[in-house]
Amino acid sequence: DLGGTEICTTGDDPIFQHYPVCISRGKSKTSLEGDYHHIEISHDWTHASPCFKGYGAEAPICAFTDETFAGGRGISIITTPKRANYLASTQAFTAPDLVHGINPASDQPTTSKYEMRLVPGKGMGLIATSRIRRGDLIMANTASLMIDYRAFNELSVSQYTTLQEFAVTHLPPRHAAALLALSPHTTNTSHFTRAQLIDAIAATNGFDIDPTDNDPDQHHSFFVLFPDIARMNHDCRPNADYRYEPHRLAQHVRAVRDINPGEEITLTYIDPLGLRAARTGRLKNTWGFECACPLCSLGSATTGNGPEDAVGKARSAASDQRIERIIELRQKLQRVWKRDDDHDDDDNGLEDDNDTGGSDPSKTTSPAMAELLVTLYETERLWGGLHEAYILAALEYSGAGDAWTAIKYASLGLEWGIPMLGAADEDVVDLKKLAENPWGHWSWKRTVGKEGKRK
Ligand SMILES: C[S@@+](CC[C@H](N)C(=O)[O-])C[C@H]1O[C@@H](n2cnc3c(N)ncnc32)[C@H](O)[C@@H]1O
Incomplete structure (x- = not known):
């Protein structure tokens, strides 16, 4: 003592x-x-x-x-x-x-x-x-x-x-x-x-x-x-x-x-948004084990040449394609919908140089892109990140001036995000404001302009 x-x-x-x-x-x-x-x-x-x-x-x-x-x-x-x-x-x-x-x-x-x-x-x-x-x-x-x-x-x-x-x-x-x-x-x-x-x-x-x-x-x-x-x-x-x-x-x-x-x-011990080769390489190099999870095991059954294997390889390749699309869509949407007060401490993989500070509503994103992102997360069974896709969808719909769909996605973002991020998280607090009053939210009609025409 x-x-x-x-x-x-x-x-x-x-x-x-x-x-x-x-x-x-x-x-x-x-x-x-x-x-x-x-x-x-x-x-x-x-x-x-x-x-x-x-x-x-x-x-x-x-x-x-x-x-x-x-x-x-x-x-x-x-x-x-x-x-x-x-x-x-x-x-x-x-x-x-x-x-x-x-x-x-x-x-x-x-x-x-x-x-x-x-x-x-x-x-x-x-x-x-x-x-x-x-x-x-x-x-x-x-x-x-x-x-x-x-x-x-x-x-x-x-x-x-x-x-x-x-x-x-x-x-x-x-x-x-x-x-x-x-x-x-x-x-x-x-x-x-x-x-x-x-x-x-x-x-x-x-x-x-x-x-x-x-x-x-x-x-x-x-x-x-x-x-x-x-x-x-x-x-x-x-x-x-x-x-x-x-x-x-x-x-x-x-x-x-x-x-x-x-x-x-x-x-997951690693960022799951990686292609199969990158994920298995990371787990081997930094953790020292051959990943035996179902996704990594796809296409590597017994002989490596049987019909089951061909199906597995095709499923694995399809998963990689979805991941590539998710990374691309997420990056585009995040770049547009980054809050002014968010100082890149969120480990989202974006470089500071790419950040627009939320001040440059994009002409290249759309609600359809956000919907696709949600679907890809679901198809890929990336449940732990789904709240991110809902948050981006809520912002995109708010930006487009569609209040009710923005409220729908904001509610889903809160429902899925609060257990993962905690109620005090800055994104959660911001999303609550959006769910309660999209018309007064900073993202409201940001893409289309206040007159309703797309900028
Ligand atoms: C944090 S421990 C997990 C618990 C461990 N399995 C035990 O027996 O206590 C991490 C170790 O578990 C094994 N492991 C965890 N996930 C694995 C996976 N997906 N495939 C193969 N081995 C895995 C590896 O040996 C790794 O070094």
């Missing part, structure tokens, strides 16, 4: 000796006293590791654990003391009720919604055991292990794997065991040290999480483990999607369509 104590590394520790450090509560600033750097922390972490400082790096990086986080589930964070202080000042720590009880109970491996089973070609996976409705919350996980990307970029492999081992080892035993039971992707781990095993598990199961607006370290993302969600396999046409809630340090997974009992619950 660091409540009143000071923890110092021993100067002769072979691993930590180059950055001897004392961590204590309540010191006024980071300073060098004698042979030790003194680091102030503002939270009662139950454990804090010795620190490493990369060559030329601004700050040391350490592992901090709070065993009491989220009702005793615990959390470990590998980052700088300053950023650990920042995270400890956020609501997830200061308002514990917000994170209490959101994780699946650890003594209950199955819930009424799903259970873990072996899935051929994919290792373990989660299978629905009851009907799950579109938009329903399937599960939520608070972060177990958060790793500041600076650990990978500034420290040596032996340094960051030492911190990862410290971070996992000091979590409450049941939680640490759940992390250690996750897939390390490769089957032969008998020659791995514990630190190597933890590193392989982290690499196989982590999610990238961007810094929030208030985070003082805007340029450094986190790599985060959510161990129950990590059991969900990838599918290029998933039936669930995830959203991170920063104030809870928690990932939430919701159904993007109705899921029947017996169906596997899946997420």
Whole structure:
């Protein structure tokens, strides 16, 4: 307990000796006293590791654990003391009720919604055991292990794997065991040290999480483990999607369509708007596995020459053609209907140079294009992105001065978008205004002009 104590590394520790450090509560600033750097922390972490400082790096990086986080589930964070202080000042720590009880109970491996089973070609996976409705919350996980990307970029492999081992080892035993039971992707781990095993598990199961607006370290993302969600396999046409809630340090997974009992619950690990070769290449290169999802498996049955294979290849080629058309239509429509206050933080793949700031209503888009986009999303079973197509259709109809069809698509956009984006999302807030009063919305008759003639 660091409540009143000071923890110092021993100067002769072979691993930590180059950055001897004392961590204590309540010191006024980071300073060098004698042979030790003194680091102030503002939270009662139950454990804090010795620190490493990369060559030329601004700050040391350490592992901090709070065993009491989220009702005793615990959390470990590998980052700088300053950023650990920042995270400890956020609501997830200061308002514990917000994170209490959101994780699946650890003594209950199955819930009424799903259970873990072996899935051929994919290792373990989660299978629905009851009907799950579109938009329903399937599960939520608070972060177990958060790793500041600076650990990978500034420290040596032996340094960051030492911190990862410290971070996992000091979590409450049941939680640490759940992390250690996750897939390390490769089957032969008998020659791995514990630190190597933890590193392989982290690499196989982590999610990238961007810094929030208030985070003082805007340029450094986190790599985060959510161990129950990590059991969900990838599918290029998933039936669930995830959203991170920063104030809870928690990932939430919701159904993007109705899921029947017996169906596997899946997420996409990559942008699904990619051609088959790009998707399988990405999964192989960055994730290290041959995608065995139904779409990627089309046309690669048994011999590779049978009639079923020919049908599969044709279906796969048709899917690629639809994807190409979706990318093209979406880009055109997004370019026209970008809001003035939207500053390209939406990862929509558009370059800033292409943005018109919403001020240049296009003569090249039409409601028919938006309708086609909706149909293509549906045919391609891209349920997780369908709200985007509805939003664009609502704007396009509003731009054309067709209030009732704009209201129809705005309502659909809200119905499909709120579970995925959250009610506070800027696009959702804007869409609500459009659904309530298209005549007063910024997009109203923007394409045709106020006199009703097409501009
Ligand atoms: C985050 S884990 C998912 C859970 C994992 N199957 C388990 O047993 O715990 C990611 C690993 O699952 C496997 N996997 C996930 N989706 C897959 C897919 N579509 N095809 C083949 N393997 C997949 C790969 O081994 C991948 O490295």
